[in-house]
Amino acid sequence: MKCRNCDNLNNPNARFCGNCGEKLEADTPSNYDAHVQKVSFFFFTLLAYIAVLNFTELGNDYTSSIVVDILFALIVLLFSFINRKSLHPLFNYKKLRRGISIGVICGSVIYAFLIVLFTNFLNKQLDQSHPTYYEQYQEASYPLLMAIIFVAVFPAIFEEIAFRGIVLADLCKLTRLKPAIFITSFLFTILHLSLLSFIWILPGALVIGYLRVKHRTLLYGMLAHFFYNSSVVIFELVLQG
Numbered sequence: 001m002k003c004r005n006c007d008n009l010n011n012p013n014a015r016f017c018g019n020c021g022e023k024l025e026a027d028t029p030s031n032y033d034a035h036v037q038k039v040s041f042f043f044f045t046l047l048a049y050i051a052v053l054n055f056t057e058l059g060n061d062y063t064s065s066i067v068v069d070i071l072f073a074l075i076v077l078l079f080s081f082i083n084r085k086s087l088h089p090l091f092n093y094k095k096l097r098r099g100i101s102i103g104v105i106c107g108s109v110i111y112a113f114l115i116v117l118f119t120n121f122l123n124k125q126l127d128q129s130h131p132t133y134y135e136q137y138q139e140a141s142y143p144l145l146m147a148i149i150f151v152a153v154f155p156a157i158f159e160e161i162a163f164r165g166i167v168l169a170d171l172c173k174l175t176r177l178k179p180a181i182f183i184t185s186f187l188f189t190i191l192h193l194s195l196l197s198f199i200w201i202l203p204g205a206l207v208i209g210y211l212r213v214k215h216r217t218l219l220y221g222m223l224a225h226f227f228y229n230s231s232v233v234i235f236e237l238v239l240q241g
Contacts, residue, residue, distance in 0.1 A: 032174065039170040042079050043187055046162065049075065054193050062139040069150050076158040079166055087165050090218040097215075101223060104211070108224045112231035115200045120239060122196075132236040147233045156226035163188045163205075164212040164221045172213070181209035204228065 053068055080087055123129060133151045140146040163184055171180035185205035189198055208221040 035170045035173045039167055039174075042162075042166055042170075045075065046072075046191060050191055050193060062137060065136065066146075066150060069154050073154060073158045076162045076166075080161055083166050083169070086169050087161065087218075090165055090212075090216065092217060093219060095215055095217040096219055100211075100215070100220065104220050104224050105227050108227040109231045111200075111204065112228045113235055116232055116235040116239065118200075132240055133233045134237045134240075144233070144237070148230050151233050152226050152230035155229055156222045159188070160208075160218050160221045160225055164209060165218055168209060168212060177213050181206060181213060185209050 049072065133147045134143055137143040137146040137150070167187060168180060168184040171183055174180070175183070185202055185208075188205045189201045192201055194201075204224070208224050211220040211224075212218060
């Protein structure tokens with residue numbers, strides 16, 4: 001029997017994977033349909049929510065943007081509670097390795113710097129200007145702090161739980177690991193509703209998905225997400241000033 005977590009081939013009568021220790025479950029049509037329905041419902045709930053925000057005035061000002069982020073977090077928390085048994089092991093900090101953590105942090109900061117340079121260059125070539133994340137929170141008493149919280153902290157926690165936690169876990173039960181990582185990354189990129197951002201979001205999502213599957217933790221993804229987003233906020237501010 002093949003393990004859904006690591007693709008290891010086990011004895012047909014085995015109950016647990018001999019490679020990673022994951023409990024082995026035989027595929028049945030009912031289980032398959034249930035996972036398809038669950039991951040589809042969760043993704044389209046998030047997509048509908050994001051689409052409403054992009055095609056209405058919601059989230060266009062400082063106060064409503066905070067409300068929007070909190071509502072997104074509540075949606076993810078609701079589904080997290082339903083999936084709490086599968087999510088709990090993914091928060092084991094003992095699985096973190098210092099060398100990998102440093103590499104993830106440094107790589108995220110460098111990647112953010114390159115993307116900010118690229119987008120600034122592109123905007124100049126197209127003679128376009130877009131408000132920075134910092135500018136969106138200028139009404140706040142501490143705009144940089146609020147930008148870091150809602151642009152870096154919230155996405156690092158709740159987007160990672162949503163996609164590398166809930167969606168990827170269900171997709172791993174439906175298909176092999178590599179397709180599951182790619183599909184999750186593709187869905188994550190789609191949710192940003194920006195065609196241009198496919199260029200940099202999809203590769204980053206693939207790397208985070210790989211780390212999640214290989215090391216069976218969400219924490220590397222959260223580190224990458226936080227340091228990338230917070231670096232974008234800071235680099236935008238520095239280059240603007």
